Amino acid sequence: MRKTDYQKLAGMGLLLVILFVFQEFTSKGKEDFSGVKFITVHPAEINLTEFDPNELDAKQWQNMGFTEKQAITILNYKKILGGKFVSKEQLKKCFAISADKFSILEPYVLLPETGREATSSRFNNREKRTVTISGSFNPDRYSAADWQEMGFSERQAEAIVKYKHYLGGSFISKEKFKECFIISEENFLKMSPYLLLPEKKPAIFGKVKNAAPGKNKINYSPFDPNMLDLEGWKSFGFSQRQAQTIINYRERNLKGSFKSLEDIQKCFVISSEKFAEMKPFIRLNTVLASNLPNQKTEPKQQEKTDFSKTDLNSITFRQLIEFGFDEKAAGSMIGFRKKLGGFVNKEQILNTYNIDKELTQKLLSIAPLNISTVQKYTLTDAPEEWLKNHPYFKYSAEKIIFYRLSEKDERKIWKLLKVKPEYEARMKLYLK
Structure with missing residues (x-):
């Protein structure tokens, strides 16, 4: 027989064997597997405690049951949000965290439920800003700038001043001052001992x-x-x-x-x-008034100010308006003068904010400046409160107070201060 004939015969034999085995298998009854038990491998149990998702790194997310890829996805999602989750609602939207997984984590997440609550929380934190009090003060005399120096934000400072105007120009008492919604309980307790106000509205x-x-x-x-x-x-x-x-x-x-x-x-x-x-x-x-019949009066002509005899250190708000300044410019000039304790040269007046320099130059060419009443000190005897409040000294006040404890030579104090020459020149205007 040929070789090919042997191969065909072997193939047919193999096919018959396969058919026989298949028939034997299908003819048997189904095996009973009821006694067979499958072993399920449970992942390591995770012991959860309260946590801030903003503080977790990739490894810590993995320790909470996430894969390395999921952990990286969560961190990338946080970056897209600006580097911080602000609410549970926001965390839940991360597609790497399934609904089931989030339901397990949610009770332990240290975040507000929604973004609105988070915004409210941030606002309340701003309300509790730390204030710095240098000594006793009358809040009636404080401008918005003064409140900002104390530690309040610009908007808070403006709100405090508006509240004072609402009361008629005076806080009246500590009790009324406390009612200002901008003043937190914590800040009021700090300020209360220093407020030059009665505890309650006096009967008189x-x-x-x-x-x-x-x-x-x-x-x-x-x-x-x-x-x-x-x-x-x-x-x-x-x-x-x-x-x-x-x-x-x-x-x-x-x-x-x-x-x-x-x-x-x-x-x-x-x-x-x-x-x-x-x-x-x-x-x-x-x-x-109209209900004064039979009363005839001659209109009294208002006296005009002789500005050639009006000292720039005593000129009033009304006189500045009379000269031609608007209310904002007049207020700025009076306010700046008050903070300085008086002008010592006319150049300072030209540097006042919100003024018409051409009109100011005209006033300076007419009005005299008397500096005899301007208070001056030495670096070693200047009161601490004066140093901290004066526009030219307040940024170096703490250093001056510290250095003069051990050093009485003003030349050495100046070397230690290391202020710019132009700042030193301004400060020396108010030193003896």
């Missing part, structure tokens, strides 16, 4: 009521409320504190003058009864 600070018939009766005569000083208001039955509040309200809230009877009536220390009592005698813009 209430609205002035009409005196009993025949008792302390006030004999009024026509008056211009814009011309009254502290003693003038006190002569109408107001306490010193009430009189000062009226003046503060006029100078600060109304920019120096009452414009209408309504402006006077709105001052919270003047009761409706007291206003009705004064109204017939109030003169505004040199015109007697």
Whole structure:
């Protein structure tokens, strides 16, 4: 037989064997596997505790049951969010964390539920900013810039000043000051011992009521409320504190003058009864109130300021307005002068913010500058509070206070300070 015939015969034999085996297998009954048990391998149990997902690295995510690739994905997702998860809601959206896995982790995640709560939390943290208090102070005299120096943000400082204006120009008492929503409980407790305010609203600070018939009766005569000083208001039955509040309200809230009877009536220390009592005698813009019949008055011409005789260290807000400055510029100049304790040269006035330099130059060419009243010190005897509040010294105040403890030679203190020559020159303007 040929070789190919043998190969065909072997193949047919093999096929027959396969068919026989298959028939034997299918003809048997199904085996009973009920006694067979499958072994399931459980992953290592994870002991969870509270955690901040922002503090975990790749290895720590893996320790919580994630694969290396999943851990890297979570960290990359955090980077896309700006480097921080702000809420559980945000963490849940990471596709590397399944819904089942998140439900296990959620009770231990130290994050607010939603982004809105996170925003609220950040706002509250801002409200609890740390404040620095150098000594006793009257908050009525603080500007927005002063509150910022203490440690409040710009918006918080503006809100505090607006609250003071809402009260009529004075915080009145610690109790009222505490009600300002910007002042946290923690910051109020820090400031309270240093506030130059009574604990509660004094009884004498209430609205002035009409005196009993025949008792302390006030004999009024026509008056211009814009011309009254502290003693003038006190002569109408107001306490010193009430009189000062009226003046503060006029100078600060109304920019120096009452414009209408309504402006006077709105001052919270003047009761409706007291206003009705004064109204017939109030003169505004040199015109007697309408309910004074038969009274003829000659309009009084307002005196013009002689600026050639007006000291730049005593010029008033109203006089600056008269010269042509707007309210913002006048306020800036007066405020800067107050912080400095007085100008010592005219160049400083030109450096004031918000002013018209051309108009200022005109004023400087006319008005004199008297520096005899400007307080000056040496580096070794300057009061700490003065150093910390003065615009030219406040950034070096702590160093000066420290160095002068062991060094009395001012030349050596200057070497230790290492300030720029132009800053040193400015500081020396206020040193003896």
